[in-house]
Amino acid sequence: MTDTVISSATKEVVIGFERPFVIIGERINPTGRKLLAAEMAAGDYSRVKADALAQVAAGAHMLDVNAGIPMTDEPRILAETIQLVQSLTDVPLSIDSSIIAALEAGLAVYKGKALLNSVTGEEERLESVLPLVKKYGAAVVAISNDETGISEDPDVRFEVAKKIVHRAADYGIPHSDIVVDPLVMPIGALGQAGRSVFHLIRRLRTELKVNTTCGASNISFGLPNRHGLNSSFLAMAIGAGMTSAITNPLHTEEMVGVMGGDVLMGHDAHCAAWIRKFREPSAEGEGAGTGGRRGRENRRRGGGGGGAANGGSEGVQAAASPTAEVVNG
């Protein structure tokens, strides 16, 4: 049982072995999004704002924020973006950059305990990122590659993760503040990519006792029906013990994989979150609008025991009646 606590100024999210899966929204990232990159470079954050709100409304528990735009002042843009996003929403953030100065600029303005994304097993990266993690009391994503690249052998990747965890310990950073990314490879190119990563997730959990995350959509690169395959992958990864993912919550398929995974692992008590997400709107006289449902869904982790108790009784009621799908849910 390992819990990784991440927070904003007012809200905590816990990534943990026996907790609901944590969805880290991936959309605020100009990589491969030319329009967003141009706007952010010009100081126009309107799309960032829309992406932040939409992802939280769709069920993201955290947001990844990346400002990697070539030929710009990335540290300044990342810091501005983080300040903006923190003014709009209370979900904790993952501060995402390959540039150390940008990570530090982000940490300097961040309110709460951030997830720093990322450190690798490369010496230079270890020695520059881990001191920041310690200085700011952050948690960190640890990617299981090093100077030799990304091994196809999951057991080699395990050893890289282990090295990072041990090095972090030298800096006084506990293993509970390290979330390992086992690296998801495209299964269209590497047929064993699925089994490899499931094997690695299991080892990371049982032997290294760390939480895990990944860029889930890599698995389906180059294949048709990517969202469908991502959905199956997320469910299977949750079954293997993965505890968070950086993914796109705006796609229903991925949300089905994640929320179905939570239900089937026993992490969605009384199937309350599942029922809230998927019951027929007419069950409570709602119109076509989904704003009301989404609003409630966002409070899933919000804390109130009252909400949970209510959700629980709904779950029991729906499950107890064979016609619940029609008349109640």
Add this chain to the structure above:
Amino acid sequence: MTDTVISSATKEVVIGFERPFVIIGERINPTGRKLLAAEMAAGDYSRVKADALAQVAAGAHMLDVNAGIPMTDEPRILAETIQLVQSLTDVPLSIDSSIIAALEAGLAVYKGKALLNSVTGEEERLESVLPLVKKYGAAVVAISNDETGISEDPDVRFEVAKKIVHRAADYGIPHSDIVVDPLVMPIGALGQAGRSVFHLIRRLRTELKVNTTCGASNISFGLPNRHGLNSSFLAMAIGAGMTSAITNPLHTEEMVGVMGGDVLMGHDAHCAAWIRKFREPSAEGEGAGTGGRRGRENRRRGGGGGGAANGGSEGVQAAASPTAEVVNG
């Protein structure tokens, strides 16, 4: 590595640890289908015919055939249904009844090696079904309940399965001819139903070394978005080692779970079946009709090395290009 071979007069299907997942179409079953029951009782098999063809077209590798209609001559109706279905399609069948005389009537007319559905751990059932399995050289579904009912404890259910396997051995029936149904319970009522069954599937595979099947849709009983939850369940069950399921191949969600599970377990070489199923029709100048795609899909297990090699090269091609989804696939 355990392979369970089932056959029709002209076609073999192998349920096995390192094989594509076997989908047993569940639709030819009058339980809960009043219209079908009335038609079958009156000797009208038109709906049976349509259900058989549609399920095979959608990707079923086997069909379950049940004629359980109260107050009818079930042995005669089951035998007639089996003969009809075997005249329409070459997929092997599962002969499904709770009545011993009906099972024997079905076996007597069946061409090939059937899957008999089912035996349980109940003494009376063991002593009446296993002799039939032996006499006709069939395989059998073994349901892990006994006189005491269905235990919520998966380890008790494991012991029931073990008893059935040992008793079968006394009759000279090898463990490779037993496909255990670990019993999937509704997760809306039993929050641990998912983890219990995954745990049991793993034990059945690693310790008892038997293939497994289940009625997958039980998991979502009483909940909304049943197909979505079934899809996540099937993917996770495949990740845990399940090798077949009695389910409805007409639903895309369930097929995504199964076929995604195969891809991610490395059981769909070069993602060939996935690509055939989900690539854009326009990629090969097909119109709106899907008959062509379905026809090819049905030949997935049909044998020819040529087809596999062709699918393989498509897979590599699609996976190698980041734009394959649009231009090729």
